[in-house]
Amino acid sequence: MAAPALVALAHGSRDPRSAATIRALVDEVRAVRPDLKVEPAFLELSRPGFQTVVDRLVKAGHDEIVVVPLLLTEAHHATVDVPAAVAQATERHPEVRIQATDVLGLEACFLQVLDERLREALREARVRELDALVLAAAGSSDPLANQAVARLARVWGSHHKLPVTAAYASAAPPATGEAVRAFRAEGRRHIAVASLFLAPGFLPDRAAELALEAGAVAVSAPLGAHPEVARVVLARYAVGAVELVPV
Template sequence: MPAPALVALAHASRDPRTTSTITELVDQVKTQRPDLRVERAFVQHGAHRGKPDFQTVVDRLVKAGHEEIVVVPLVMSEAFGAPSDIEGALAEAGARHPGLRLQCTAILGMEACFLEVLDQRMREALQDARVRELDALVLAAAGSTDPLANQSVARLARLWGTHHRLPVTAAYAANTPPATGEAVRAFRAEGRRHIAVASLFLTPGELTDRAEELALEAGAIAVSKPLGAHPEVARIVLARYAVGAVELVPV
């Protein structure tokens, strides 16, 4: 029996940058595991449409003879009801294909290895801004109504700060304070003037644009780009897939 197919599942967006980044990331996954059948798919909702739709991708895989599919949600944190949207999409696919074995993995989450990607994106931002000195960092994430999800961002911020021996605070683009602008102003109130903001987002979009705008208005000297299509992110996608594939094995 062939290995289960891998579907990298993201939320659809009207922003073409989101779709493009997801496509590039899935290409990275394919490069690392050319032996696997890897597809990208989007959960459609409201006015936000994307191609290809998850149900269409599942139909195509079933038609090609795949009986097992591992779905890896391309989600950094459990914000905006993301898990329920994905669970609903999987339930619909399962109902439409009774013999299909579907396994959804954990989200990407707040992995410590993502700090390496953050560092690279930050170096790029500092080089573009011609900045050589920092005295504080802000780690910007989406934010969630789930306190545990926000706590995981705060823990990652503390780890990052310890690594760089700089004060770091977490900031959020939605649902919970502080916003990036508030975090930057709080550091400036302490007398710090060289404050950079790292974007702990997977793809660019409205949230990242707003977080960057608020940070720069408050006096940040640089704001990094999202993690994007980085080989380390692709490696985590494959790590999630490996766990999901094992869970499909009958006991």
Template sequence: MTAPALVILAHGSRDPRSAATVHSLVSCLREMRDDLRIEASFLDHCPPTPYQVIDRLAAEGVEEVVILPLLLSTAFHARTDVPAVVDEARSRFPGLRIIASDVLGYDDTLLDVLDRRMRAELKDGRVRELDALVLACAGSSDTQANAAVARLARLWGQRHKLPVVAAFTTAASPSPAEAVLQWRLEGRRHVAVGSFFLSPGLLPDRAEQTALRAGAVAVSRPLGVSAEVARLALLRYGVAGLDLLTLEPAPRPVLMRPELVRTA
């Protein structure tokens, strides 16, 4: 039995660095699992759409598809846009079995990636002392999504025995710059900001620029492509693949023998 195809569904951005990161991740996944059909798609701003990808897969005889939302948060896009894509895909391709996996999420293993990005930035900037941290993420109007960021921030601080605060570039406060300024008002002069975004783009750029102006001694690069991100994606795919087994099969058209078809 052929394994379901894996369709990575990213948000999309006008910044070409974002799409390049997604395609690099797909290349990494293909190297790790050369037995799987893996494709990239985007909700907005850049091609291809998930429907274009699934249409091509269906034409090639693929029967099962797992859509993996390349998102960290379980907020609006995960709860609204992704289910809408799945419903539309099932409507357009009734012969396929299609399911969405969980989002990547704020998984603890991604802190290993964050630490590597931060160590590289500290080394480049010759920063040898830190007395506070800020974890910068995209914010949400969903309080539970923001609480997940705050939990991850606490875990990050415990790793390094440093005080830490979660900060948000949109929809919630404090902003990365406000968080840095607050630490400095408390007398902490060596504040580093961890950029907890999957790829470069407008929001991580804004977080970096404003945090540095506020006095941060270092801001890490976004998470980007890594073995940890790839393994987490494959884990989400695997769980969804098991869930796919519980879906009712798509109805197939009934073909009647000519002699049983009544004519008026």
């Protein structure tokens, strides 16, 4: 029996770099599991749309699909948009079993990716000294999602033995510029910002712009198509595939 197809479901963006990054991440997943049918899909703004991808998979003969939401927090997209999209697809294809997994979330291994991306940014900026860090994320109207980012920031700061502030690009304070200025008001001058975003787009760009204007010495690229991220995608898929097995 063939393994369920894997749909890596991202939100989507008007910025073409975002979709390109998601496709590159899917390529990383395929490299690890060439035996699986793995397809990227988007909730909105980018193509192909989720319903289109499901239609293609059904036409190709797949009757089991595991959907892995490429989201870092359990916010509105995870709790409302993804379940609605899956419900619509299930209604359109009642003969197909479609299982959505947990979101990627904020895995501890992502701190390794943050460190790698930040080291790249520091080398490019020729920065060798740091006295504070800012962890920049999208931000949410859901305080629990923001609290999850703040917890990860504390873990990251403890690892590096540096003060760390979580900052948000939308929906919640502080913004990255405010976080950088607060550290500078304490007398710190070597402040770097790590981008806790999966892919490039308007929010990461805005967070970086505000941070640099406020005096940050470097801002990292988003997590991107990294093997660690691909491994988490496959870990979520494995759980979803098991849940499709009849009891």
